[in-house]
Amino acid sequence: GAVVSQHPSWVICKSGTSVKIECRSLDFQATTMFWYRQFPKQSLMLMATSNEGSKATYEQGVEKDKFLINHASLTLSTLTVTSAHPEDSSFYICSARQALGSQETQYFGPGTRLLVL
Amino acid sequence: GNSVTQMEGPVTLSEEAFLTINCTYTATGYPSLFWYVQYPGEGLQLLLKATKADDKGSNKGFEATYRKETTSFHLEKGSVQVSDSAVYFCALSDGTGFQKLVFGTGTRLLVSP
Secondary structure (H helix, E strand, C coil), rough: CCEEECCCCCECCCCCEEEEEEEECCCCCCCCEEEECCCCCCCCCEEEECCCCCCCCCCCCCCCCEEEEEEEECCCEEECCCCCCHCCEEEEEEEEEEECEEEEEEEECCCCCEEEC | CCEEEEEEEEEEEECCCCCEEEEEEEHHHHHHEEEEECCCCCCCCCEEEEECCCCCEEEECEEEECCCCCCCCCCCECCCCHHCEEEEEEEECCCCCCCEECCCCCCEEEEEE
């Protein structure tokens, strides 16, 4: 199947700093990518839908000024956690939507674990 | 809103045992239903899906049938292997063009030799 990568796979940062996470579709173009957040023993929660060349669509309760999303090309979306705080520590997962004719599939990245000290 | 409820884990089985992981959903309209699997250290992978009532999705010996009358999509496998140890997520799409997914909490399966 198609491959989606994330970088970095894990990151530790100090409170107040910003962290950028990259999501790349390696062998297909994705006009739409999704960003999820997963807390321990909980489900993936959709944070936002990232659309190539336009603004991201955020889910209710997600601060768009804190979680900046940029989807500048058909193979790359970035999530920047600005002024990170310990409560932002989580597992961030992206997915990329592949559309082939009438078939749509989401391919997931391996996730990025963020720890804010 | 849409939601998915999965049985809590972990589910612990011996190799070659029968597996059932329950999943029920609440949704408006006619969602598509999915099972994803997450192996240790890897991203979620689509295991199987069903797009309409009474459809049966199957892959790698796993099966699930879309039951509209009971709003369920239980995952089954007749004989599990150690390599099936992973976390399994039930999910539904809200039917929009972007395929936004709503996930259950995941069920960890542990298979011992």
